[in-house]
Structure formats: C-alpha cells, structure tokens
Amino acid sequence: MKTAKTAAAKTAAVKKAPAKKAASAKKAAPAKAVPAKAASGKAAPAKAVAGKRAGESRTALVRRARRIDRELAEVYPYAHPELDFDNPFQLVVATVLSAQTTDLRVNQTTPALFAKYPTPEDLAAANPEEVEEILRPTGFFRAKTRSVIGLSKALAEDFGGEVPGKLEDLVKLPGVGRKTAFVVLGNAFGRPGITVDTHFQRLVRRWEWTAETDPDKIEAAIGALFPKSDWTDLSHHVIWHGRRICHARKPACGACPIAPLCPAYGEGETDPEKAKKLLKYEKGGFPGQRLKPPQSYLDAGGKAAPPLGAG
Numbered sequence: 001m002k003t004a005k006t007a008a009a010k011t012a013a014v015k016k017a018p019a020k021k022a023a024s025a026k027k028a029a030p031a032k033a034v035p036a037k038a039a040s041g042k043a044a045p046a047k048a049v050a051g052k053r054a055g056e057s058r059t060a061l062v063r064r065a066r067r068i069d070r071e072l073a074e075v076y077p078y079a080h081p082e083l084d085f086d087n088p089f090q091l092v093v094a095t096v097l098s099a100q101t102t103d104l105r106v107n108q109t110t111p112a113l114f115a116k117y118p119t120p121e122d123l124a125a126a127n128p129e130e131v132e133e134i135l136r137p138t139g140f141f142r143a144k145t146r147s148v149i150g151l152s153k154a155l156a157e158d159f160g161g162e163v164p165g166k167l168e169d170l171v172k173l174p175g176v177g178r179k180t181a182f183v184v185l186g187n188a189f190g191r192p193g194i195t196v197d198t199h200f201q202r203l204v205r206r207w208e209w210t211a212e213t214d215p216d217k218i219e220a221a222i223g224a225l226f227p228k229s230d231w232t233d234l235s236h237h238v239i240w241h242g243r244r245i246c247h248a249r250k251p252a253c254g255a256c257p258i259a260p261l262c263p264a265y266g267e268g269e270t271d272p273e274k275a276k277k278l279l280k281y282e283k284g285g286f287p288g289q290r291l292k293p294p295q296s297y298l299d300a301g302g303k304a305a306p307p308l309g310a311g
Helices: 002-032 036-040 044-050 058-075 088-097 103-116 120-124 128-138 141-158 178-188 198-206 215-223 228-244 272-276 295-299
Strands: none
Touching: 058 228, 088 103, 088 141, 088 178, 103 128, 120 141, 128 141, 178 215, 178 228, 198 215, 198 228, 215 228
C-alpha cells in the first residue's frame, strides 16, 4: 500500500508540473507583449534606418519624391538663386560669402565689393584690410577675405580670369566645395547640380527621402530619385520651402501646401491661423532676400530686399 501511495504521489506531481510551467509562462507573457515603439506610439528609429516610409518600395519612394517636387514647383514657380549676381565671378564670390550668414546680408554687402573690385584681377590685387572692412557685415570676414582673394588669384593665374565651368576645376578654388560649385554650375552655366545646404538636408530627411547625413551621400541618394535635368530646380524648390515654411525649429505645418504628402506633419504648428504667422518672405508678405530679384518674382507679389542700412 505504501508503495502504491508513493507511486500515486509521484504521478500526481508529474501531472501538476506542466500547470506550474504554464502559469509561469502566463506571467512572463505581458512583458513580451509591449514593444518599446508601441509604448511610445512612434516607429521613427526603424524609418530613419530605412531612409523611407516603413514598407515603402523604391518605386513608391521615387513617385512620392517626384510628386512633392511637382507640388513645390507650383507653389514656387518663380524660385531662383537668392544671391544677386551679374556674372559667374560675382556668383562664385557671393556663394563663398554666404557661409554662416544669410543671402540677404551677402546681397547687401556685395554691391560695394564689386563696385571697387569688378574683376578677378582687381580682387586678387586688393588690400586685404580694405576687403575685410567691406565684408565685415557677413561675419567671419577675415577667413572670407582670404578665400575670395585666393580664388580671385587662382582665376587670374590659372583660368585666364574666367570662372571654369567644370566641377573638378571649381572645387580647386579656395573656399569652393561641391555645394558652391553646383550653385555656380546650375545657375551661371545651366549645368544641373544638387545644392545640399542645411535646408536641403533637413527637408529630405523629414520627407524620408534618405536617412543619410553626409552631404555627399545625400547628394547621391537624392540625385538617384530624379532625372538629372531636374536637379537645379529641385534644389531651388526644396531650399525655398525650407526658408519660408518648413523651418528648422518650428515648421508651419498648418500652412504647408504639401502637408498631405509629408511623413513629418505635426512636428510644427498645425493650427492654420497660427501657422500663417510663421511664414517668411513673400509667403508672409515680407521682402525677399535679393535687392535685384527677377521680374517673375515681383510679378508674383514678391518684394525686393532693402539695401544695407535701410532697415
């Protein structure tokens, strides 16, 4: 009898064991059922790695990117380079000066510079202290003086006083990188190029066209989404939108014409009336950045910027 009772007890223990494991499994289950992204309600890290919307195919990304550009082309049909220039030399100098300052400040400064030094030869032979005084309003004026005098000497000595129309030659000039080179090529020579400035970088990542952060990699990634012939105008559209509506700190989402296409909608002000107050330049009823803007800009209601010292 004792042996039979012992065997029965062992049998009962074996039958109960799975129940304990099952109970243990049930207790552990809730911890696995709440992923981190569900708790926060966001899946941004996964999207950022992909460089596009979760589950979006390459074809869908291309179509979405091109549709956004088409929409922006209708919003900014008058988009143009926002630096005043009459020739390639003035444009390359103005673009170098635009680093760490606004195009408006450059446009207010260059008239005096080009009045005194109209050619590369003139600027190459200039007294640095006199140039520094002219460029002081643009900030970092000593470094910029060295760059514009240096590039002027290179133009005079190596290129016959003419701005070269090739990327490999432009980037050899002091102070000229790929961004500056593409501004010059696209707007002075009509040769397509993508201008990856801070606005362009910010917007293409907000729109999840790419997750790249290196300017050269961004250039390559975005260039692959569009025909080469679209590159220069695409740059204008994106940069203009970034300066007027899709600001860095507080984008005007509620006044954005491409809000239905934007994965980042809601990062900024979504109330339409409050968003309107965030608009800049002609979209907000204010003067633009150029003292001598194209007629198409003026015809669309844009206003010329005031000269230096005029307020």
